[in-house]
Structure formats: structure tokens, C-alpha cells
Amino acid sequence: MSEKKTVSIVGGSGYAGGEFLRLALGHPLLEVKQVTSRRMVGDPVSLVHPNLRGRTNLKFVDPAGLEPCDILVLSMPHGVAAREFEKYAGLAPIILDLSADFRLKDLGLYKKYYGEDHPRPDLLNRWVYGNPELYREALKTANHIACCGCNATATLLGLYPLVKEGLLVDGPIFATVMISTSAAGAEPSLASHHPERAGSIRAYKPTGHRHTAEIRENLPGHPQVHLTAVATDRVRGILMTAQTFLRADLTEKDVWSAYRKVYGAEPFIRMVKLKKGIHRYPDPGVVEGTNYCDVGFELEEDTGRLVVISAIDNLVKGTAGHAIQSLNVRMGWPETTGLEFAGLHP
Amino acid sequence: MSEKKTVSIVGGSGYAGGEFLRLALGHPLLEVKQVTSRRMVGDPVSLVHPNLRGRTNLKFVDPAGLEPCDILVLSMPHGVAAREFEKYAGLAPIILDLSADFRLKDLGLYKKYYGEDHPRPDLLNRWVYGNPELYREALKTANHIACCGCNATATLLGLYPLVKEGLLVDGPIFATVMISTSAAGAEPSLASHHPERAGSIRAYKPTGHRHTAEIRENLPGHPQVHLTAVATDRVRGILMTAQTFLRADLTEKDVWSAYRKVYGAEPFIRMVKLKKGIHRYPDPGVVEGTNYCDVGFELEEDTGRLVVISAIDNLVKGTAGHAIQSLNVRMGWPETTGLEFAGLHP
Amino acid sequence: MSEKKTVSIVGGSGYAGGEFLRLALGHPLLEVKQVTSRRMVGDPVSLVHPNLRGRTNLKFVDPAGLEPCDILVLSMPHGVAAREFEKYAGLAPIILDLSADFRLKDLGLYKKYYGEDHPRPDLLNRWVYGNPELYREALKTANHIACCGCNATATLLGLYPLVKEGLLVDGPIFATVMISTSAAGAEPSLASHHPERAGSIRAYKPTGHRHTAEIRENLPGHPQVHLTAVATDRVRGILMTAQTFLRADLTEKDVWSAYRKVYGAEPFIRMVKLKKGIHRYPDPGVVEGTNYCDVGFELEEDTGRLVVISAIDNLVKGTAGHAIQSLNVRMGWPETTGLEFAGLHP
Amino acid sequence: MSEKKTVSIVGGSGYAGGEFLRLALGHPLLEVKQVTSRRMVGDPVSLVHPNLRGRTNLKFVDPAGLEPCDILVLSMPHGVAAREFEKYAGLAPIILDLSADFRLKDLGLYKKYYGEDHPRPDLLNRWVYGNPELYREALKTANHIACCGCNATATLLGLYPLVKEGLLVDGPIFATVMISTSAAGAEPSLASHHPERAGSIRAYKPTGHRHTAEIRENLPGHPQVHLTAVATDRVRGILMTAQTFLRADLTEKDVWSAYRKVYGAEPFIRMVKLKKGIHRYPDPGVVEGTNYCDVGFELEEDTGRLVVISAIDNLVKGTAGHAIQSLNVRMGWPETTGLEFAGLHP
Structure with missing residues (x-):
């Protein structure tokens, strides 16, 4: 059995971050270390994610208090991950970004659809698009994963x-x-x-x-x-x-x-x-x-x-689940680990 | 056939005011004169009430620009109608308030449930509770009608x-x-x-x-x-x-x-x-x-x-429709005027 | 003011027939005479159309008991109006069919999409497609109106x-x-x-x-x-x-x-x-x-x-309302008669 | 690690049986052996439980083809389990019934609320009410568990x-x-x-x-x-x-x-x-x-x-999950086994 890896989430009060948190808490090879929220420092994460009552005693911390970890997940509004990348780059060897900041290689497409020049074109080449069905091989060695849009x-x-x-x-x-x-x-x-x-x-x-x-x-x-x-x-x-x-x-x-x-x-x-x-x-x-x-x-x-x-x-295959799946590929874990829920009917 | 009466609505961008507006526009004996909204001065009322597209060209006016009319309807947040009553009292001989400000006679009950002393106990006696089923006789001569809660x-x-x-x-x-x-x-x-x-x-x-x-x-x-x-x-x-x-x-x-x-x-x-x-x-x-x-x-x-x-x-029997019904009673109009919609099924 | 015309509905327990009934009851120039339902003979129409409680005392009658009227509305399952047309043709000078039976002129299209030859191609030419925006002129003299699909x-x-x-x-x-x-x-x-x-x-x-x-x-x-x-x-x-x-x-x-x-x-x-x-x-x-x-x-x-x-x-513009609008055109009544409801928001 | 136990479900095409099936398929100590449905013999269970696509290749079998198993779950319409109990009693040492047939001890209450005498009062004493919070001790040795109503x-x-x-x-x-x-x-x-x-x-x-x-x-x-x-x-x-x-x-x-x-x-x-x-x-x-x-x-x-x-x-705590929890108690397994899902938000 592999050893557990620590993961921290930057921006954990929203729906994408909360969904990653839910999946990570149920993942046998992940240990959630920190979850940040500027507005909710000190509040239990279950205050905004009531499904996690009784599942974790984690409280939101300020992003300034982030400690090194094995895997860092960025879940911030559009543009923040690119502009503030240096703040987070050194905290973990593996970084997943849930935003759109690093998904595109084509700067022209970026400008056309996002209405501005990309703020950090120098960073783009290190990111792999987090879609295992299309990029499984590349993901196996990716240290920066740009999770795809829903x-x-x-x-x-x-x-x-x-x-x-x-x-x-x-x-x-x-x-x-x-x-x-x-x-x-x-x-x-x-x-x-x-x-x-x-x-x-x-x-x-x-x-x-x-x-x-x-x-x-x-x-x-x-x-x-x-x-x-x-x-x-x-x-x-x-x-x-x-x-x-x-x-x-x-x-x-x-x-x-x-x-x-x-x-x-x-x-x-x-x-x-x-x-x-x-x-x-x-x-x-x-x-x-x-x-x-x-x-x-x-x-x-x-x-x-x-x-x-x-x-x-x-929120799952479109965001946090796809991210976990990409991470499983990267870590060499069975690809379905932590993603076993079958869904409900009716 | 009676002559049309003019009605103006103070606070017409919310749901209660918008519903009164909808019913008043379809009422054969009412003519809507003005509708106020501080935030939306100059915007067509249909911008926030899209069901009224093609039904009226009315635009929101500032409350300061209110003109005299036959009937004034107050649809403001809790407490405003009582505190600002003098602003509106002289504008129309008949006033309906959709808020809770003038519904209670018992000052003790008011304090218990609203957490403060009533700001204008001197005004309470002139208001009739706008519930025709209970107070039809009193409503026939009421010039101030406190429309009841839903x-x-x-x-x-x-x-x-x-x-x-x-x-x-x-x-x-x-x-x-x-x-x-x-x-x-x-x-x-x-x-x-x-x-x-x-x-x-x-x-x-x-x-x-x-x-x-x-x-x-x-x-x-x-x-x-x-x-x-x-x-x-x-x-x-x-x-x-x-x-x-x-x-x-x-x-x-x-x-x-x-x-x-x-x-x-x-x-x-x-x-x-x-x-x-x-x-x-x-x-x-x-x-x-x-x-x-x-x-x-x-x-x-x-x-x-x-x-x-x-x-x-x-919003109808619980607010604006009950208000129209009370007004019909007050004006001596057939009580169902403007309230004929049968509802939909399914 | 025009005199009221009588209208009867064949198949009034379904949603299309029920919607036509609701609109006809509120139409100032229509008087609903009979509503049929094989399964519910003797039951008040409000049993299945609860919005009509207090609006009408009509009870469902058997189709066999249909009497002559000014306008007959057919609201039956696919194929029945065409196969049983002779049963109804003599009952009223003006007939509206809410089904798809008489909408198409192109027999090839009918066969392609309905999977069989049209049972009564001889009847098709007398029907006008009930879409006032496209066929207003033709509708003014149409005695058979094939109401269009939603x-x-x-x-x-x-x-x-x-x-x-x-x-x-x-x-x-x-x-x-x-x-x-x-x-x-x-x-x-x-x-x-x-x-x-x-x-x-x-x-x-x-x-x-x-x-x-x-x-x-x-x-x-x-x-x-x-x-x-x-x-x-x-x-x-x-x-x-x-x-x-x-x-x-x-x-x-x-x-x-x-x-x-x-x-x-x-x-x-x-x-x-x-x-x-x-x-x-x-x-x-x-x-x-x-x-x-x-x-x-x-x-x-x-x-x-x-x-x-x-x-x-x-059910309205897609079925019964469009039918009423077509009928208004046919009768020379103002086109919006009985169709004044503005809709609700929110 | 305990050895897996086999479980079969009588009446698996409905919602209660389907939910038990979903939970049992995800339970590490249960192996689903057979699922019955009279109407759907030979159809894959995923035809009516589409969430189970890719999770199981089980097909519905006729109740007559039931084989012995470790645990039998009855999920049948009211009254059937009591009337047909002998059919199933010998198939498994442990039986859970999801219906109301064996929940009550008080025959008077049964008659009052179900409108008839209980068909098999002789069987009632062997059943334990499947509510671990109230009857955990009794459930530890119960071979007949009457799962409680939602x-x-x-x-x-x-x-x-x-x-x-x-x-x-x-x-x-x-x-x-x-x-x-x-x-x-x-x-x-x-x-x-x-x-x-x-x-x-x-x-x-x-x-x-x-x-x-x-x-x-x-x-x-x-x-x-x-x-x-x-x-x-x-x-x-x-x-x-x-x-x-x-x-x-x-x-x-x-x-x-x-x-x-x-x-x-x-x-x-x-x-x-x-x-x-x-x-x-x-x-x-x-x-x-x-x-x-x-x-x-x-x-x-x-x-x-x-x-x-x-x-x-x-369907979970009110039916199938409560049943699994009771079964876990009975088998001496950790009580939360197979019931770990945290729920979704939003």
C-alpha cells in the first residue's frame, strides 16, 4: 500500500474546492492538510459544506498560513492563479489548478475568448491539460496539471x-x-x-x-x-x-x-x-x-x-473528479481510487 | 361604469410591488400612474418584471418625484413606511401598505415579535387590517389599509x-x-x-x-x-x-x-x-x-x-391580490374585479 | 358586442383539451356547451382540472351525446380525428383539431414521419394550418383549422x-x-x-x-x-x-x-x-x-x-392559445380576446 | 478480514430493492448473488437502475429460481412477505424484510392501521425491529430483521x-x-x-x-x-x-x-x-x-x-441503508461498512 500524500486546497469555500475536499477526504491515499478561505478563517469547513459534518474537523486557514505539502490544489477566481503563481509555486512539487488560467497553449485563442493578453505566457508550457482520456501519458509525469473546464x-x-x-x-x-x-x-x-x-x-x-x-x-x-x-x-x-x-x-x-x-x-x-x-x-x-x-x-x-x-x-467529472483522476494517473495509483461512487437512482 | 382611479406604487422593483403592478395593469378601473425605485430610475419596469414586456411603457421614477394620485401603495422594507409616513400621507386620500408596519394594534405583541417599540403608535388606529373575509365592513370606509401577511x-x-x-x-x-x-x-x-x-x-x-x-x-x-x-x-x-x-x-x-x-x-x-x-x-x-x-x-x-x-x-392572496380585493371593497367595485385568473393546470 | 358562440370539446380530460376549456371559459364571446370524456362521464370537469373549481359546473359527457354547436374542438389521440371525422363533421360549421392529423399537405412527409399512409388524404385540402402569423388571411375564412404542433x-x-x-x-x-x-x-x-x-x-x-x-x-x-x-x-x-x-x-x-x-x-x-x-x-x-x-x-x-x-x-401558444387566436381571426373578433394573461414573475 | 457473505434480493426492480442492491454492490463484505423480478427476467438490473451500468452484470431472475444464500432480503409489496413466508424461510439463515409485514408486535395496532387482521401473527415474535439506535443489542443475534418504515x-x-x-x-x-x-x-x-x-x-x-x-x-x-x-x-x-x-x-x-x-x-x-x-x-x-x-x-x-x-x-437511512446498518450489527462488522458516502453539496 502506498503511503498517504498530503494535499492542501487554496480557495476551499467555493463549490469546486469543496468538491475536491469531499473527494480528497474519502480518498484512501490522500490526507487533507489545509484548506484556505480568506473570508472564513477559523470557521469549520462544514459550515459551508454541510455534507462534511462529522467527516472532518478541519477549519479554514488564511492563505498566508499555507505550509508545504505534497500536492497543492488551486481553486481561485479566474486570473488569480496566473497572477499570484509565485506565491504557491514553491509550496508543493505537484500543483493542480482548477481555473482556466493554464489550460490553453494558443495565446491568440486566449486573447480572443478571455479578452486580454495572457498575464504569464512563460508559464504555459509546463502545464498539462488535465484530461486523462486525451493526455494520460503526459499526465504520468506532469507536475503542473491544468484541470479542464466542465x-x-x-x-x-x-x-x-x-x-x-x-x-x-x-x-x-x-x-x-x-x-x-x-x-x-x-x-x-x-x-x-x-x-x-x-x-x-x-x-x-x-x-x-x-x-x-x-x-x-x-x-x-x-x-x-x-x-x-x-x-x-x-x-x-x-x-x-x-x-x-x-x-x-x-x-x-x-x-x-x-x-x-x-x-x-x-x-x-x-x-x-x-x-x-x-x-x-x-x-x-x-x-x-x-x-x-x-x-x-x-x-x-x-x-x-x-x-x-x-x-x-x-463538479465531479467536470472539475474535481477529473482532477482526482488526473492526480491518480500522476501518482501511479489505480485510476478509480476515491472515485467509486455509483450515483443514485432515482 | 365607474371612472378609472389613478394608483402609484412606492417600491415597485420588488416582488410584492411588482405583483401589485401586474394586477393593477390588468384592472379595468385602475390606471397606474407612477412606480418608484431608487436604484432603477429611468429603467423600464419590464426590465425587472419581464412578464410586463409589451404591457406597459412605464419607467421607474425616483420617490422624490411622486405626484398626487387617488390611491398610493407602499411596498417598502420593514419599518420604512412607519418612519417615513409623513412623506406619503398627503399624496393620496387612500393608502395601502403592504408591509407589516401598521398591521398590529397590540403594542406588546409588536415589541415581542419585532424586537423594538413601535415607532409610530399614534398612527395605528387609523389602519384597517386588509383582510376582507374578516373585516369587510370596516374596509368599506377605510382610507388606510394595512395589508396582511402571507x-x-x-x-x-x-x-x-x-x-x-x-x-x-x-x-x-x-x-x-x-x-x-x-x-x-x-x-x-x-x-x-x-x-x-x-x-x-x-x-x-x-x-x-x-x-x-x-x-x-x-x-x-x-x-x-x-x-x-x-x-x-x-x-x-x-x-x-x-x-x-x-x-x-x-x-x-x-x-x-x-x-x-x-x-x-x-x-x-x-x-x-x-x-x-x-x-x-x-x-x-x-x-x-x-x-x-x-x-x-x-x-x-x-x-x-x-x-x-x-x-x-x-404574492396574490397573500399580498397583492388581497390588497386589490380590499381596495375593491373600499371603492365599492365588484370584489373580484381584476382578480379573475383561474390558475393553470398542470 | 358580438353574440356568444357555443363551443364543445371532444376529449376534454387531457391537458390540451383542458387548456382550451380554461381559455374558453374566460373568453367573453364563447360559451362552453359540452366537454366529453369516455372515462369520466358524469364527473365534474374540475375533478381533473382543479384550477376550474368554482369556475364551472360542467360535467363530462359521453361523446355519443354530443349536440350541435357553433364550434367544435377535437382533442383526441393521434389518428382518431382522421379516422372518425364523419362522426363530428356534421355537428358544427367550424371545427378545430388539436391533433396532428390534418396539419400536413405533403403525403410523403406524413408517411415518412408518421410511419403510415394518411388515412384520409381526401380531407386534407379543406384544412388551414392554425398559425395566424403565417396564415392569417387564409384563417379568416377557414372552417377547418388544423392547430399546429407546439x-x-x-x-x-x-x-x-x-x-x-x-x-x-x-x-x-x-x-x-x-x-x-x-x-x-x-x-x-x-x-x-x-x-x-x-x-x-x-x-x-x-x-x-x-x-x-x-x-x-x-x-x-x-x-x-x-x-x-x-x-x-x-x-x-x-x-x-x-x-x-x-x-x-x-x-x-x-x-x-x-x-x-x-x-x-x-x-x-x-x-x-x-x-x-x-x-x-x-x-x-x-x-x-x-x-x-x-x-x-x-x-x-x-x-x-x-x-x-x-x-x-x-399548452398555450403551442396548443390551445394558438387555437383560440386562430378562432378569433376566423370569427373576426379582436385577436387577443381571451388571451390577455400577462404571465407571472417570479 | 471477514469472508464475504452472499446476499440475494427478492423484488429488486423497485426503488427499495434497487437501493439495497446499490449499497450491497459497494459493500466489501457482501457479494450479491441473485436479484429477482417477475416482470424483468433476463434483463440486466442496470436497465431499471441506470446508475449501476458498468458496476454489475447481474440480470434479473425469476423468484422461482432462487438459490440458497447467506442473507436474503425481501422487498415486496405490502402483505406478500407474510403470506408467502414459507417460500423464502428456508433459503437463508438470515432474512431481512423491507416491508411493513413484521414490524409490529401489537396486533390491535396492526388491525387499526392496516385494516385487517395480521395474516401470520405466529411469526411476529421472531422478528427484531431493524433500528440499531433503539435495538442494537437485540439485532446482534437477530436472524429475522423487520426493517423500519422511512x-x-x-x-x-x-x-x-x-x-x-x-x-x-x-x-x-x-x-x-x-x-x-x-x-x-x-x-x-x-x-x-x-x-x-x-x-x-x-x-x-x-x-x-x-x-x-x-x-x-x-x-x-x-x-x-x-x-x-x-x-x-x-x-x-x-x-x-x-x-x-x-x-x-x-x-x-x-x-x-x-x-x-x-x-x-x-x-x-x-x-x-x-x-x-x-x-x-x-x-x-x-x-x-x-x-x-x-x-x-x-x-x-x-x-x-x-x-x-x-x-x-x-431510501437510505429510511430503508436500505438502515437495513445494511442492521445487518452490519448482526454480522459483527463495523457498523459503517458500505455506508461511507458523505453526501453532496450543493
């Missing part, structure tokens, strides 16, 4: 085998992500005020979603993927549907083959395409709390239109 | 006939109100942050709810009603259940008789107690958007326990 | 001006409809069993949705519109997003011009595209209970991708 | 220490349980049809709830507990509030002492009564998926009214 994960994992194996007609791919309210974070706002948001189906980002950049950069050949984001009133979860066309010489069997070839050994990807029952396609309700990405598709025979469907929990 | 309305209308007709055993009455998220108002807060509130069933005020005071003051004989408030994730609506004991010499028929005697001619109270179907008791989903208070009950034969059930929409 | 309405009203005015690049249009649970009707099923459906985002019809046929037939030039239907857990409402490309020589102003030109005088279409606030685009929550179709769009400048967004209440 | 569990665990320690004034205790839709089972019905149930707050059993019998029988001294059940639209979870009076000579400290004394060493009971934050009292959202029962209270100083609040997941 909508990007759902879209990439749905499309990757089809693009990689060259199954799609050239041309635009239209992806629609139906997302949930936890994605906007733990800070109250009018957009997330319950009476305004409950029951809402809100086209909150029809164009220009930042995760588009991650998707394009990480798909082979950089196809023109368009992203439309619609906010639902689920608390957790993403359903992604992508519309494109299959090459005219191919059939449904070829689609199956591509997925099997690329994902055959993946521990967290399940192909879901049933002929009966009510759960025939991926559904975020089914994967809530789990690290699964369920993937399915439907082919319209007469037109060749291919609809790809994927579902994840944005 | 939980108080649900509880009072459920219990009033039983108390008035002396059907209950002396002793405590335990009322539980299951309320909705709009009751906390339009201002974002952590408690109403969607990810925290969605799916929540939260015992937010097990004891000490302020509406207890209104309920006790307005029930004949002032029985000891205890109120426990539980927050659900409905956006609108209240379900009230009250538990008490029927006098041992009485039967279900006597309960029916009391309700019929007191409510037989009420336009907005429906007795709901069916023997079949799935809608056998009052349900806030059924009365959403309407001015109805549905009332039902169940009697446990062997113990005499009586469970009273009522349901309202907190 | 998803078709949302999609058609979003795309029609752009297609009619020739603003779009040739090529496929990808429409995604996010629909609600009432669309599946009043009959319990596993797919609509609350524990299975609540919180679900279900890709229930990625390809092959029947409303595709209506959409293609009624758009000028019959563009290749692809429809993907995703089921949410809203009870009412549709959000439609369509992705396509604007012609390279055009700008956002041209899009605005097309919508204004075609919809400038429409009483139930609101353009929604704001620069601030949280309600910047159409949202089904805002139009619930109303006959509005809110339409908005967003243009991605660098690629010309145009995302069109529309929102309706599937 | 509403009974929430109510019993909230009230037990107060009654046991004699803190309450004699007199009625009014308990209100706010329950969820999974409690009605996996079979579609009109009451659980999504459009009818969503958003509903339904007083579905104001009096006469069957779990009242279990509560009274298992509280020391059999106080007069009244139960009112209200159905919410949560899928899982129960919030219980009970209203009663604390003895006049006691204070809040005594309430704390009683809970600490009785529950101090309980692994699955958490006292929740905070002075700040939004999670001050138990909330079913926080315990979803877990075996926790969170318990809190509030005391109204001037009247002595005590409001007790508890929250559980009806």
Missing part, C-alpha cells in the same frame, strides 16, 4: 473519438451544453437568485463561450466547434448534444467502432445507447455525484446527421 | 370559522406553514442562492415567526396559535396545516357547517375536500397566480384531532 | 422571418427544442413517473421528431431544418435554439429589420434581446400561461453564426 | 431521546413529515405523474398514516404521537418536524444532554443546531444518498414549545 470536458469526450478517427464530414459542429446552477459558483447573484432561476431555461451564452477555446485546441485538426450554452435549473450536471454529419461512406457500426477503439479501456466512460427502457441516452441525473461521462449518439439514416450526446456531473 | 392569511383563513364558531377544544393550535422562495424578496442572498436553496426543505423559522402576532390578534379570543415555518423550493405558494382538536360533542358535519356559515358567500374561498382524485386537499400549485384560498380539513374520528389545510399564492 | 410553433416563429426574407446561408439549420413534461399528456407512464423524470435532462428524440415535417412544410423554400428534442423537467414551456449562418453580406441590423418587417404588428410576438439584466433572451418561465412567443437571437460576428432563440408555453 | 425512522430518531429521558410534558405530540416522491415506489400512477406532482405540496395523508403504529409501539411509554404526511416534489428525503412541550422545569441544556446521552456514540446521527450560516437545522438535501439522520431542535422560551427537526434520505 463544458469542455462534456464536449471533448463526446466528440474526440469521432474527430480522431476522421469520421465526420468537414464543416461546423454545433454543440449545445445544457448546464446547471452550481457552475456559476457559490457567490449569490441576481442570475442565481432562486425565484429568478428556478424553472428557468435560459440561453445564457448563445455565442462566445470561453470553453470553446479549450474544445478547439484539444480536438485533432481543430475543427470548427460552435458552442451554445443554455442554463437549466439543475444544481449539478451537463447534458451536451452535438450536431454534425457522418461521412457518407460510413454507418452506425463505424461510429461504434471508433468509440470502442478509443474508449474501450476507459474506466469512467460508459457508452449509453439502449433500444428499450427510459434511460436510453446519457442523462446528467444518472451520473450525479459520479466521475462518469456517459456518451451516446443517434444517426439519422437518410441525412447522415449525427447527434452526439454526453452527460457529466460538472 | 403566512397570516393562510393560517387565519384556515382557522377563522372554527375559532369564531367555537368548535375547537381550548389549548394550543400547531400551525405549520410550508412557504416559498419569493417570500424572501427580490434581493439575492446566500439563503436564496439557487444551488443552496433548490431541493431544500428548510426549517427556517421553527419558532418566533412574526406573523404569529397577526394571527393571534385577529382570531376571536386570541387562541394560542404556534407557528412553524418551513421553506420549500417552490417559487410561489404556501401550504398551511394546523393541528388541533375538535370538541368531543361535534362531528365532521359541524365543521362543514361552520365553514359554510362563515364562508358561504366568499368569492375567493373554495372548500376542497374530495373523496376521489389526486387533488383532494388544497395545494398551492393549484392556486398559483390566483386570489383563491383553498381550505380543507380532515378529522381523525377516534381522537378528535382536526387537521386544517389551506393553500394560497403568497 | 415544437413546430416555437421553431417556425423563430425562423420564419429569416427564411422568408432570405437572410440565411443555404444549408442545414439545427434546431434544438427543450421541452416540458406536459407535452407527453395526462396519461401516467414510466417516462413521466416523477422520480424518473424530476431533474432529468433527457435527449428523448435526437432525430426523427414528427414536428420536423410541419416545420419544413411551412417554411418558404422548405429548408433542411433538423430537430433535436430534449426533455427537461419543466411542466410547461419550450425553449428553442436554432443554429445557422447569416449571409456574409448582412449584419445584425438586417436581422432586426426582417423581424420588424414580418412581426411588427403581431400582437403575441415580442422581440427579446436586451443589453442588461438577467432576462436578456426569451425564457419559457416568463411566458408561462400566456400566448406570447418571445423571440431573440445572437450573432457571432467573426463566423456569421446566428443563434435564434424562442420561448413559448407549449 | 417516516417512522425520521420521527422515532427525532423523538426517542426526549421520550426515553422523560423530558416532555404528557400530551399529544404533533409530527409532520414532509416526504418525497420515491416513497410511493417505482410503479407509475396519476399521483406521481410528473405534470401533476412537480411543484406540488400535497397533504396526502393528514390522518391515519400507517407509520403512526410503528412510532407509537417503539417509543417508551407509547405517547400519543400524531402524524401528518405532506408530499413534496423532492425525489428523496424526509423532513420531520414534531411539536410538543418541554417540561417546565427543564431548559435547552437538558435537551442537549438527553440527545448527547442517548446518541453520543451513534455513528449515523448528527446533531445540527448552528447559530450561523444557512444550514442551521437538518435538511434532507444535505443527507441525500447518505445513511445519516440529522437531528436538531428549537425551544420557544416563553411557552416551552419544543420543535424537533430531523432529516433523512428515505
